[in-house]
Amino acid sequence: MKIAILGGDGFVGWPTTLHLSNLGHEVHIVDNLSRRWIDTELGVQSLTPMDSIQERCRIWHQETGRRIRFHLLDLAKEYERLKAWLADETPDAVIHFAEQRAAPYSMKSDRHKVYTVNNNTNATHNLLAALVETGIDAHLVHLGTMGVYGYSSVGAPIPEGYLDVEIDTPSGKRSQEILYPTKPGSVYHMTKSLDQILFQFYAQNDGLRITDLHQGIVWGTHTDQTRRHEQLINRFDYDGDYGTVLNRFLIQAAIGYPLTVHGTGGQTRAFIHIQDSVRCIELALGDAPEAGDRVKIFNQMTETHRVRDLAELVARLSGAEVAYLPNPRKEAAENDLIVKNDQFRALGLDPTTLADGLLSEVVEVARKYAHRIDRSRVPAVSAWTKELGTKVDHDPEKKGLRRVS
Amino acid sequence: MKIAILGGDGFVGWPTTLHLSNLGHEVHIVDNLSRRWIDTELGVQSLTPMDSIQERCRIWHQETGRRIRFHLLDLAKEYERLKAWLADETPDAVIHFAEQRAAPYSMKSDRHKVYTVNNNTNATHNLLAALVETGIDAHLVHLGTMGVYGYSSVGAPIPEGYLDVEIDTPSGKRSQEILYPTKPGSVYHMTKSLDQILFQFYAQNDGLRITDLHQGIVWGTHTDQTRRHEQLINRFDYDGDYGTVLNRFLIQAAIGYPLTVHGTGGQTRAFIHIQDSVRCIELALGDAPEAGDRVKIFNQMTETHRVRDLAELVARLSGAEVAYLPNPRKEAAENDLIVKNDQFRALGLDPTTLADGLLSEVVEVARKYAHRIDRSRVPAVSAWTKELGTKVDHDPEKKGLRRVS
Ligand SMILES: NC(=O)c1ccc[n+]([C@@H]2O[C@H](COP(=O)([O-])OP(=O)(O)OC[C@H]3O[C@@H](n4cnc5c(N)ncnc54)[C@H](O)[C@@H]3O)[C@@H](O)[C@H]2O)c1
Ligand SMILES: NC(=O)c1ccc[n+]([C@@H]2O[C@H](COP(=O)([O-])OP(=O)(O)OC[C@H]3O[C@@H](n4cnc5c(N)ncnc54)[C@H](O)[C@@H]3O)[C@@H](O)[C@H]2O)c1
Numbered sequence: 001m002k003i004a005i006l007g008g009d010g011f012v013g014w015p016t017t018l019h020l021s022n023l024g025h026e027v028h029i030v031d032n033l034s035r036r037w038i039d040t041e042l043g044v045q046s047l048t049p050m051d052s053i054q055e056r057c058r059i060w061h062q063e064t065g066r067r068i069r070f071h072l073l074d075l076a077k078e079y080e081r082l083k084a085w086l087a088d089e090t091p092d093a094v095i096h097f098a099e100q101r102a103a104p105y106s107m108k109s110d111r112h113k114v115y116t117v118n119n120n121t122n123a124t125h126n127l128l129a130a131l132v133e134t135g136i137d138a139h140l141v142h143l144g145t146m147g148v149y150g151y152s153s154v155g156a157p158i159p160e161g162y163l164d165v166e167i168d169t170p171s172g173k174r175s176q177e178i179l180y181p182t183k184p185g186s187v188y189h190m191t192k193s194l195d196q197i198l199f200q201f202y203a204q205n206d207g208l209r210i211t212d213l214h215q216g217i218v219w220g221t222h223t224d225q226t227r228r229h230e231q232l233i234n235r236f237d238y239d240g241d242y243g244t245v246l247n248r249f250l251i252q253a254a255i256g257y258p259l260t261v262h263g264t265g266g267q268t269r270a271f272i273h274i275q276d277s278v279r280c281i282e283l284a285l286g287d288a289p290e291a292g293d294r295v296k297i298f299n300q301m302t303e304t305h306r307v308r309d310l311a312e313l314v315a316r317l318s319g320a321e322v323a324y325l326p327n328p329r330k331e332a333a334e335n336d337l338i339v340k341n342d343q344f345r346a347l348g349l350d351p352t353t354l355a356d357g358l359l360s361e362v363v364e365v366a367r368k369y370a371h372r373i374d375r376s377r378v379p380a381v382s383a384w385t386k387e388l389g390t391k392v393d394h395d396p397e398k399k400g401l402r403r404v405s
Numbered sequence: 406m407k408i409a410i411l412g413g414d415g416f417v418g419w420p421t422t423l424h425l426s427n428l429g430h431e432v433h434i435v436d437n438l439s440r441r442w443i444d445t446e447l448g449v450q451s452l453t454p455m456d457s458i459q460e461r462c463r464i465w466h467q468e469t470g471r472r473i474r475f476h477l478l479d480l481a482k483e484y485e486r487l488k489a490w491l492a493d494e495t496p497d498a499v500i501h502f503a504e505q506r507a508a509p510y511s512m513k514s515d516r517h518k519v520y521t522v523n524n525n526t527n528a529t530h531n532l533l534a535a536l537v538e539t540g541i542d543a544h545l546v547h548l549g550t551m552g553v554y555g556y557s558s559v560g561a562p563i564p565e566g567y568l569d570v571e572i573d574t575p576s577g578k579r580s581q582e583i584l585y586p587t588k589p590g591s592v593y594h595m596t597k598s599l600d601q602i603l604f605q606f607y608a609q610n611d612g613l614r615i616t617d618l619h620q621g622i623v624w625g626t627h628t629d630q631t632r633r634h635e636q637l638i639n640r641f642d643y644d645g646d647y648g649t650v651l652n653r654f655l656i657q658a659a660i661g662y663p664l665t666v667h668g669t670g671g672q673t674r675a676f677i678h679i680q681d682s683v684r685c686i687e688l689a690l691g692d693a694p695e696a697g698d699r700v701k702i703f704n705q706m707t708e709t710h711r712v713r714d715l716a717e718l719v720a721r722l723s724g725a726e727v728a729y730l731p732n733p734r735k736e737a738a739e740n741d742l743i744v745k746n747d748q749f750r751a752l753g754l755d756p757t758t759l760a761d762g763l764l765s766e767v768v769e770v771a772r773k774y775a776h777r778i779d780r781s782r783v784p785a786v787s788a789w790t791k792e793l794g795t796k797v798d799h800d801p802e803k804k805g806l807r808r809v810s
Contacts (some may be wrong), residue, residue, distance in 0.1 A: 078520050112537040114484050117530045118523075121599070127523045133515040135791070156572040156579065165570040165586075167561040170743070174561065181570075181583035182602070183609075190606045194526070194599045197587070201595045204588075205735055206790060330610055338575070385611060386540070 001285070002026045004089065006075060006127070007097030008068075009053045010035055012143065012218060012277055013237045016095065018225035018232065019278040020285075021066050028089060030054065030082075031098065032074035034119070038105070038242075044377045047251065047369045048221065059231045076122035079267035083130040085139075093285055094131070096142045098123050099191065103147070103329075105241040106188035113187045120191035121198075128202045137209070139288040141281060142199065144214045146160040146270045146301060146339065148192045150183030151331060151338040161212070161297025185331050186384070199295045202372075207291035211284050215277065216270030216301030216339075219246040220358055221365050223275045234274070236365065238373065240380035246271060246310055248378075250359060253318035254366030255373055262380070263327030265308025266334030270301035273352040283347040299341045302351035317359060330384040406690070407431045409494065409543075411480060411532070412502030413473075414458045415440055416640045417548065417623060417682055423630035423637065425690075426471050433494060434458065435487075436503065437479035439524070441511070443647075449782045452641040452656065452774045453626065464636045465700065481527035488535040491543075498690055499536070501547045503528050504596065508552070509787035510646040511593035518592045525596035533607045542614070546686060547604065549619045549677045551706060551744065553597045555588030555734060562743040566617070567704025579655075590736050591789070596665075604700045612696035614688050620682065620767040621744075622673030622705030624651040625763055626770050628680045639679070641770065642779065645785035648774040651676060651715055653783075655764060658723035659771030660778055667785070668732030670713025671739030675706035678757040688752040705747045707756035722764060735789040 007013045008029030021027045039045055051059070057068045073081055075098050080209065099120040100106065106116040115317055124142070131138060149158055163180045166173045179200060184190040195212070201207045228236045237243045238251040249259045272280070280300045289296045311322045327333075341349075352358060383389030408425055412418045413434030426432045436458065444450055456464070462473045480488055480503050505511065511521040518584040529547070536543060554563055568585045569749060571578045589595040600617070607613045631639045642648045643656040654664045677685070685705045694701045716727045732738075746754075757763060788794030 077513075083515070094716070110484075110534045114527075114531060117603075118527055121526050122519075122523055126519060129515045129518045147499045155576065156574040163570070163572070165568070167568070169561045173558065176586075178586040180585070181581075184606060185610075186458070187606070190602060193602050197589070197595060197598050197602070198522075201589055201592070205590075 001027070001092040002089065003046060003285075004028045004030055004091040004094045004371050005097065006094065007099070010097055011237065012274065013097040014056070015223040015226050015234055015274055016097070016281050017068055018060065019223060019282065020062065021068055022064070023282065028069045028071060028091065029057075030071045030073050030075070030085070032072065034074070034100070042239065042241060042377070044239040044242070044374065045372065047238050047366065047372055048233045049234065049369070049372070050235050051231050056232060059229050060276045063229050063232070065363055068321045075126055076119045079126045079130065082126055083133055086130050087134045088137055090136050091138050091143065093139045094127070095281060096124065096127060096140060101188065102242045103186035103188040104380055107186055107384050108241070108382045111393070116187050117191055121194050124195045125198055128198055128208065131165050131208055132202065132206045133374060136210060137291070139285065140213065141211045141284050142195065143214065144192045144195060144212045145189060146214050146216050146299065147189045147302065148182045148184055148214065149180065150185050151267060151335040151337065155336045155338070157340055158299065159340050160299050160343055161214070161295070164398045171192070185329070203293070203295045209289045209291055209293065211287075211289065211296045211298065213280065213284060213300040216272045217244045217246065218274050219244070219257070220274040220362055221247070222361065223278055239377040241382060245269065245307060247362065249314040250313055250362040251366045251373070253314050253320040254363050255370050255375070257378055258321045258323035259311045259314060260379065261308055261311050261322055261324050262329065263324075264322065264333050265306065265311060267331065268304055268306045268335055268337040269307065270299075270304045270337060270339050271354070272301045273358060275303055276349065276352050280344055280349060283349060289348060298343050298352060299339050300344065301339055301341055302349075303353055304337045304339060305354070313354070317320050318363060328383040328388050330388065406497040407433070407494065408690075409435055409499045410502070411499065412504070414438060415582055415678065415699050416642065418502040418677055419461070420628040420631050420639055421502070421683045421686050422473055422476060422702050423465065424628060424687065426465065426473055427469070427630050428687065433474045433476060433496065434462075435476045435478050435480070437477065437503070438478070447644065447646060447782070448643040449647075449779065450777065452556045452643050452771065452777055453638045454774070454777070455638065455640050456636050461637060461676070461789070464634050468634050468637070480531055481524045484531045484535065486550045487531055488538055490681070491535050491541055492539045495541050496543050498544045498546065498693075499532070500686060501529065501532060501545060506593065508591035508593040508646045509785055512591055512789050513646070521592050522596055529600045530603055533603055533613065536613055537607065537611045539634040543695070544614045544616065544690065545691050546616045546618065547600065549597045549617045550594060551619050551621050551704065552594045553587045553589055553601070553619065554585065555590050556672060556740040556742065559739045560743070562745055563704065564745050565704050565748055566700070567620070590734070608698070608700045614694045614696055614698065616694065616701045616703065618685065618689060618703050618705040621677045622649045622651065623677055623679050623682050625679040625767060626652075627766065628683055644782040646787060649714060650674065650712060652767065654716055654719040655767040656771045656778070656785065658719050658725040659768050660775050661725065661778070662780065662783055663726045663728035663785065664719060666713055666716050666718045666727055666729050667734065668729075669738050670711065670716060670729065672736065672741040673709055673740055674712065675704075675709045675742060675744050675760070677706045678763060681707055681754065681757050685749055685754060688749060692752060693749050703748050704744050705749065706744055706746055707754075709742045709744060710759070718759070719786055723768060733785060733788040735793065772787045
């Protein structure tokens with residue numbers, strides 16, 4: 001297959017690119033490299049030394065003889081170039097990772113909110129409009145998030161995208177299938193909620209074939225392919241904006257920094273290892289919907305954990321302390337989370353769980369590059385509202401620390 | 406009250422401006438005049454001769470002694486100017502009409518789709534972000550559409566925004582309130598569906614006080630205030646993109662053009678007269694939600710009609726013919742529609758219905774300005790998909806005509 005990977009320079013996009021190239025597909029990366037610019041804006045860098053995308057592609061070719069092509073293009077701002085590119089290349093599948101993906105970054109300031117909505121909504125919509133206009137019958141696989149549903153304490157198992165509801169009509173109750181209702185908790189999550197509506201419309205009006213993967217929090221860093229050469233190494237974010245919870249704990253453990261838990265740590269979240277993430281995308285590609293089908297929605301996760309349990313686990317493993325800090329997010333203090341992932345199970349996904357010992361692999365990577373860590377960038381500082389922002393000091397190495405267990 | 410009217414140069418915005426100014430409020434119009442540019446793009450013009458917004462404001466001052474201020478500003482593109490303007494003026498209420506509002510225009514080409522999503526989503530989101538950032542506690546009243554729900558044949562009465570659903574949990578069924586699920590039928594309607602999610606998030610995260618008015622199709626042209634002077638006359642769109650169904654029938658009747666019904670005419674739609682529309686906005690302003698409340702959603706309509714019944718009614722009234730043409734839209738051929746509007750009824754709305762004789766007023770306006778009509782702009786030419794576009798010729802004065810009853 002010829003596959004376009006939009007956002008292929010990113011944390012999930014890059015290992016996906018290598019995985020699919022390794023399977024023999026013709027892979028093209030489209031990326032505007034905005035994520036590298038955001039590193040510059042924030043004054044942070046990947047823990048792992050990450051080469052330019054051109055250099056990474058060169059190394060891959062040197063190691064494997066396979067070519068990955070890179071195209072610098074902004075999906076949100078360059079509609080006409082996007083359309084021309086699709087018309088020229090006519091990919092069989094398009095995998096869409098190209099969005100601003102950090103909730104804290106999306107809540108940093110009004111400028112960041114405006115950027116996130118503008119970038120993500122236009123990127124997704126431009127892609128949909130261009131697919132219709134060029135008439136390319138490509139399977140579109142998009143990365144969404146579990147977080148789109150919010151984390152209320154209803155305790156209902158989250159189904160794979162749809163819900164049957166009963167509606168009262170003059171002639172009695174009628175059952176109707178609806179998109180599972182969303183309640184996003186940040187501007188970032190909100191944009192994924194908007195994406196769902198865009199997909200629903202274009203699948204229905206134009207028969208586009210779309211799969212939306214509602215992914216949990218990705219942890220780990222290596223996949224079989226990124227391990228092949230030092231310069232193929234994956235991005236590893238540890239800062240307060242882009243670092244995600246489990247990976248942050250592992251890094252904090254590696255550098256002797258307290259594990260920063262926000263609030264009670266009673267938040268339950270869904271997780272998936274990066275190796276499983278790339279495998280899921282492969283599985284989804286092989287299971288495309290037909291034109292006229294509703295959007296196919298998968299929950300892409302393998303296990304759920306309470307944040308404080310993760311912290312205690314990593315603390316036991318590493319001897320680190322756990323610091324309970326005020327929560328800068330507006331969210332339920334405690335929630336349960338039950339998620340169905342029957343579809344990927346049925347397609348043959350064999351999960352890599354936390355129990356599989358890969359936690360220590362991440363700690364090793366973190367120790368190896370510990371000298372590259374700027375400790376001052378570890379705390380999460382984006383607050384969800386102005387009040388939350390003024391009440392909170394999130395740096396456990398400063399006076400804001402409330403409790404160290 | 407000090408009231409900002411975003412999109413106040415438009416068909417509903419202008420009479421709303423006059424209505425609220427007449428009630429003694431301090432009214433400011435913010436508009437980028439894009440709608441006038443679209444007239445130029447399409448080579449159409451309002452049936453009624455419409456002066457510049459500056460001139461209209463001057464006449465209003467001359468007639469009434471009241472001032473309306475006009476500010477040229479693009480909500481979607483000029484975030485910083487919008488924020489500065491709000492911070493300077495600190496309005497008590499903001500009424501948001503400023504979106505691209507024609508379904509056919511939104512489906513004209515990929516460029517029009519991209520423009521509509523970009524304009525509408527950024528306009529609404531910029532406004533929300535700026536309200537949070539400036540900390541102004543203004544009541545935001547937005548104009549949404551009934552069409553956001555799609556027109557399926559489920560036959561359930563459409564409630565005012567919310568639906569209680571039962572969700573299975575491990576501990577039995579639990580009831581939860583959700584936004585009434587949407588199924589928009591055009592890119593334009595889709596943007597209103599996106600707006601709903603933006604509103605839900607900002608009401609919940611930031612306590613913004615928001616009212617969303619799901620309006621039916623507006624008909625008529627005059628209100629008590631636009632009647633006061635020839636130069637205060639309202640915009641009246643008759644072209645295939647911006648003209649809406651009932652007003653188009655009335656114009657077609659006035660110029661002896663067949664009444665163009667798309668498909669079987671079995672589509673049922675909700676309607677409201679322009680005088681009631683401005684009155685509803687006044688009522689909604691007086692019934693603001695509190696900070697922390699969910700978004701208040703009203704159905705702003707007074708009656709529902711099947712399109713072919715409207716056509717037959719106008720035909721009887723005027724002697725016009727009815728032409729049944731292929732439908733350029735992808736939609737259900739026939740649907741029922743029952744809509745609740747208890748909230749506006751409870752607030753004292755006394756509907757002006759079709760039966761009240763105002764149909765002939767519109768025909769009179771149309772006859773008066775009939776010499777300004779370009780007959781070639783009357784047919785609706787935007788097709789929802791390429792296939793629909795190639796099958797259809799929508800001009801009943803050309804060979805595409807299928808049946809004249
Ligand atoms: N990392 C996670 O834990 C996680 C969890 C759930 C879902 N996801 C989703 O998976 C996707 C990829 O996540 P990631 O962690 O790899 O993010 P990332 O930020 O590392 O990668 C995103 C890539 O998209 C590019 N991009 C952004 N906007 C673009 C635009 N307008 N035009 C072209 N390229 C653009 C960026 O430059 C970057 O290379 C995202 O959509 C994200 O929401 C990630
Ligand atoms: N007319 C109807 O039948 C009807 C029915 C249901 C809902 N509505 C809704 O009511 C609102 C007003 O409708 P209308 O018929 O008066 O439309 P209109 O096109 O006549 O007026 C919209 C106004 O908004 C302005 N505008 C658009 N984008 C803007 C931007 N980015 N910045 C600043 N100004 C901008 C335009 O210049 C125009 O003056 C719309 O939101 C529409 O969706 C209308």
